[in-house]
Amino acid sequence: MSLAVEQLRETIARLRAPGGCPWDREQTAATLVPSLLEEAHEVADAIERGTREDVGEELGDLLINILMQAEIASEQGGFSLETLASTANEKLIRRHPHVFGETTAETSGEVLAQWDEIKKGERAAKGLSPVHSHLDGVALGFPSLVRAQKIQKKAAKVGFDWRRPEDVVEKIREETDEVEAEIPLRKEEGMTDRLTEEVGDLLFAVVNLSRTLGIDAESALREATRKFERRFRAMEAALPSGGKFSELSFDEMNALWDGVKKTEKTLPTP
Numbered sequence: 001m002s003l004a005v006e007q008l009r010e011t012i013a014r015l016r017a018p019g020g021c022p023w024d025r026e027q028t029a030a031t032l033v034p035s036l037l038e039e040a041h042e043v044a045d046a047i048e049r050g051t052r053e054d055v056g057e058e059l060g061d062l063l064i065n066i067l068m069q070a071e072i073a074s075e076q077g078g079f080s081l082e083t084l085a086s087t088a089n090e091k092l093i094r095r096h097p098h099v100f101g102e103t104t105a106e107t108s109g110e111v112l113a114q115w116d117e118i119k120k121g122e123r124a125a126k127g128l129s130p131v132h133s134h135l136d137g138v139a140l141g142f143p144s145l146v147r148a149q150k151i152q153k154k155a156a157k158v159g160f161d162w163r164r165p166e167d168v169v170e171k172i173r174e175e176t177d178e179v180e181a182e183i184p185l186r187k188e189e190g191m192t193d194r195l196t197e198e199v200g201d202l203l204f205a206v207v208n209l210s211r212t213l214g215i216d217a218e219s220a221l222r223e224a225t226r227k228f229e230r231r232f233r234a235m236e237a238a239l240p241s242g243g244k245f246s247e248l249s250f251d252e253m254n255a256l257w258d259g260v261k262k263t264e265k266t267l268p269t270p
Contacts, residue, residue, distance in 0.1 A: 005067075009081060012064070012071050029072050036065045037141075048219070094118065134158050145217045148207040161212075168209040175202040234260040 015024040039062040046054035070081040079087075095118050098105035105111045134157070138150045155161065162168050179202055182195040210217040235256040236245055248256070 008063070009067055009071070012067050016068075016071055016075065024068075027068065027072070029069055032065060032068060032072075033141075036062075036069070039065050045222070048222070094122075143218060144203075145207060145221060148204055149211050149217050152208055152211050156211075162208065165209060165212045168205065168212055172202065172205045172209060175205045178202075231257065231260045231264070234263070 012024075015021045017025075039058065043055065043058040043062055046058045067081065070079065070084055074080045093100045095115055097103040097118075098111065098114065103114065105114055135151055135154050138147055138154065140147070142150065152161075162171075175198065179195070179198045182198050186192055186195045207217045210220055235253070238256055238259065239245060245253075
């Protein structure tokens with residue numbers, strides 16, 4: 001283990017020790033989950049923005065969370081950082097026999113198929129029951145878009161999939177019609193749940209379209225949200241001095257929005 005990682009681990013152990021930081025000492029593996037997820041998302045955001053310094057900083061924050069989890073587990077007699085790293089290293093070697101062993105895999109598809117077979121063998125070696133469903137193995141803790149896409153991919157691997165993206169577009173139209181039919185009824189007793197279900201079906205269909213087109217739904221929505229945020233901030237900045245955005249009519253806001261979009265189109269491509 002490198003000196004820097006060892007020093008970081010010692011710092012975390014000191015924070016957790018008697019006389020350390022009250023907040024850090026109170027944390028459990030469960031209470032740190034939101035922070036762990038947040039840091040992982042911030043790493044992804046930094047990578048997509050292409051800022052190398054931010055990527056390094058966010059990866060460091062994520063590493064702190066990982067080492068904190070390892071420290072808590074070690075305190076409770078579970079795994080240590082050494083066993084964690086050793087187990088991960090053994091798994092990587094075992095699941096890449098085309099690199100470290102005698103098998104061959106020339107394409108990514110062959111690698112993934114081999115990976116799945118090795119995982120099945122690992123389950124059998126541990127005495128675990130065979131996978132009960134082709135959809136097993138997708139964690140409930142994933143963001144909803146990510147989980148929907150992973151579930152769909154698993155179903156597609158065994159042939160339950162759309163043949164053409166155009167078929168999914170037609171499904172989206174169908175789901176949109178069903179949402180539209182429920183909107184007038186939403187104030188009636190019990191109909192809010194129906195509308196929620198239909199909107200969920202529509203979102204699931206849109207994720208399906210994204211997947212069949214080879215687009216990551218989570219990344220696409222994140223970029224769309226970032227674009228909306230950029231344009232909205234530009235609308236606010238375009239207000240005359242002393243003007244209040246909240247006092248504009250919807251038509252005035254739309255005019256500002258259209259102006260921002262036109263400005264974006266005329267800017268030179270970097």
